[in-house]
Amino acid sequence: MIEMQDVWKEYPNGTQALNGISVRIQKGEFVYIVGPSGAGKSTFIKLMYREERPTRGHIFINGFNIEKLKDRKIPFLRRTIGVVFQDFKLLPKLTAAENVAFALEVIGAPPKYIRKRVREVLEQVGLEDKMNMYPHQLSGGEQQRVAVARSLANNPAVVIADEPTGNLDPETSWDVMRLFQRINDLGTTIVMATHNREIVNTMRKRVIAIENGVIVRDEEKGYYGYDD
Amino acid sequence: MTRWLRHVREGCKNVVRNGWMSFAALSAVIVTLAVLGFSLILTFNVQQMSNSVTGQLEFSAFLNVNASEKQGEQVAQEIRALPGVASVQVISKNEGLQQMKRELGQELSDVLNAFKQNPLPIQIVVKPQDPHQIDRLAKEVSEIPGVAAVRDPHKLASSIFRTLAVVRDIGIVFVVGLVITSMFLISNTIRMTIFHRRREIEIMKLVGATNWFIRWPFIIEGMIIGLIGSVIPVALLVYGYRSLYVKAKGVFSGLAFPLVQASQIEVKLAVILITMGLLIGMWGGVITVRRFLRV
Ligand SMILES: Nc1ncnc2c1ncn2[C@@H]1O[C@H](COP(=O)(O)OP(=O)(O)O)[C@@H](O)[C@H]1O
Numbered sequence: 004m005i006e007m008q009d010v011w012k013e014y015p016n017g018t019q020a021l022n023g024i025s026v027r028i029q030k031g032e033f034v035y036i037v038g039p040s041g042a043g044k045s046t047f048i049k050l051m052y053r054e055e056r057p058t059r060g061h062i063f064i065n066g067f068n069i070e071k072l073k074d075r076k077i078p079f080l081r082r083t084i085g086v087v088f089q090d091f092k093l094l095p096k097l098t099a100a101e102n103v104a105f106a107l108e109v110i111g112a113p114p115k116y117i118r119k120r121v122r123e124v125l126e127q128v129g130l131e132d133k134m135n136m137y138p139h140q141l142s143g144g145e146q147q148r149v150a151v152a153r154s155l156a157n158n159p160a161v162v163i164a165d166e167p168t169g170n171l172d173p174e175t176s177w178d179v180m181r182l183f184q185r186i187n188d189l190g191t192t193i194v195m196a197t198h199n200r201e202i203v204n205t206m207r208k209r210v211i212a213i214e215n216g217v218i219v220r221d222e223e224k225g226y227y228g229y230d231d
Numbered sequence: 232m233t234r235w236l237r238h239v240r241e242g243c244k245n246v247v248r249n250g251w252m253s254f255a256a257l258s259a260v261i262v263t264l265a266v267l268g269f270s271l272i273l274t275f276n277v278q279q280m281s282n283s284v285t286g287q288l289e290f291s292a293f294l295n296v297n298a299s300e301k302q303g304e305q306v307a308q309e310i311r312a313l314p315g316v317a318s319v320q321v322i323s324k325n326e327g328l329q330q331m332k333r334e335l336g337q338e339l340s341d342v343l344n345a346f347k348q349n350p351l352p353i354q355i356v357v358k359p360q361d362p363h364q365i366d367r368l369a370k371e372v373s374e375i376p377g378v379a380a381v382r383d384p385h386k387l388a389s390s391i392f393r394t395l396a397v398v399r400d401i402g403i404v405f406v407v408g409l410v411i412t413s414m415f416l417i418s419n420t421i422r423m424t425i426f427h428r429r430r431e432i433e434i435m436k437l438v439g440a441t442n443w444f445i446r447w448p449f450i451i452e453g454m455i456i457g458l459i460g461s462v463i464p465v466a467l468l469v470y471g472y473r474s475l476y477v478k479a480k481g482v483f484s485g486l487a488f489p490l491v492q493a494s495q496i497e498v499k500l501a502v503i504l505i506t507m508g509l510l511i512g513m514w515g516g517v518i519t520v521r522r523f524l525r526v
């Protein structure tokens with residue numbers, strides 16, 4: 004479960020990115036975060052995996068109290084969260100399988116478990132036959148699926164995605180969205196910032212709209228609601 | 232266990248990947264530890280030498296050539312009366328001559344036979360209770376009437392060991408400067424690695440690697456440079472000292488001071504230099520990850 008109570012974020016340069024956000028997301032929900040560019044969507048997401056620290060307010064996520072979380076405990080919060088970005092963030096010199104394995108190696112998982120788990124998640128994203136290919140040998144959609152597989156490797160309770168289809172063509176975007184849907188069907192909470200009106204309006208989910216750092220709309224099975 | 236294997240493997244990769252920068256840092260460590268090792272070898276020898284010198288410190292007073300045996304006994308009595316004297320030994324003109332003949336050997340001693348009279352003065356060997364009092368005592372003895380000259384047979388030795396001590400001290404000052412230079416170069420190398428690996432570091436942070444898990448490969452990178460940088464000078468110095476020891480037959484060039492045995496120096500030298508190398512590398516790594524990794 005994710006809960007924010009009156010959360011504010013001011014960047015060191017004085018930018019007011021979030022101005023009093025309160026929200027509660029239950030386990031197993033699928034939530035879109037929409038809003039114009041610069042509204043504060045990415046900041047909202049960064050607060051969840053403690054990339055940024057709120058200036059004020061309380062945040063609880065997967066049982067962690069972000070306010071009280073010591074810096075050296077941040078890794079343990081992040082092990083319960085999978086993150087996916089617009090630019091995939093794959094390591095170019097590692098194969099698909101190695102990219103996924105990397106995420107497990109660096110948290111000290113046993114090698115035998117890593118081999119088994121890498122195969123599992125790559126099958127889950129439908130890339131078991133391309134597991135030994137390098138990122139440059141894969142299409143954008145395939146690369147993003149590797150990134151999703153990596154985010155799933157450690158069985159996270161929540162997957163958060165910041166514009167995961169932002170770099171993909173419409174058809175590939177739908178492949179990736181269907182993948183997120185399947186992950187959500189298995190009980191993983193999904194929080195996704197997106198600019199993709201077609202997807203939001205077709206694959207209907209809860210929509211939280213942020214403008215100028217405040218939530219202006221929060222609807223079950225909502226619409227995208229902007230014209231861009 | 233797998234974790235440490237991984238850290239070491241990644242650390243090795245870092246060193247290799249940074250080729251030239253690692254090489255520069257490595258060279259600095261080698262020079263640093265070679266100078267340090269050289270100073271240590273000097274220190275060990277100066278120490279042993281100063282122990283043996285202070286252990287047998289004594290000086291000789293010589294009377295006028297025509298002084299009689301009776302006068303010699305008188306002067307010896309006066310010296311015995313001085314405070315801080317441990318022992319006084321009178322070497323008569325005759326004894327002195329025999330001693331000199333022995334030292335010069337058969338052929339040269341014939342030269343001495345050419346003298347009608349014994350040309351040697353009476354010699355009085357004085358040993359102070361406290362070796363540090365030798366200069367004061369020598370001065371007092373030289374003021375006794377009938378004493379023509381005072382000579383400290385170890386003056387030469389002690390001036391040489393003072394020179395060696397100065398060389399050693401200069402070496403140590405150099406070492407401090409070189410240690411700082413080495414750490415700076417190691418730090419720069421690791422900084423470069425951190426830059427090369429920034430994407431990996433970013434992902435490690437995202438997926439929840441602990442700070443120490445991220446730091447270790449860089450610290451180990453420093454330690455590998457430190458380790459290789461210490462093994463090389465250890466090998467060179469041990470080899471060099473052994474050859475010197477064999478050539479000098481274990482004696483410090485004609486001064487009759489024994490060199491510290493090679494086997495005794497080797498272990499100490501290796502332990503100190505390798506520990507220093509590892510510490511320099513580790514510290515170079517630690518300051519760098521603290522400043523540039525921000526994890
Ligand atoms: N690291 C930062 N430092 C300063 N200002 C920032 C930083 N990140 C974002 N901002 C500012 O905060 C506001 C919200 O940004 P962001 O959360 O990225 O919006 P969105 O993802 O909705 O486009 C913007 O005005 C942006 O310029």
Ligand SMILES: [Mg+2]
Pocket residue numbers: 044045046165
């Ligand atoms: Mg954004």
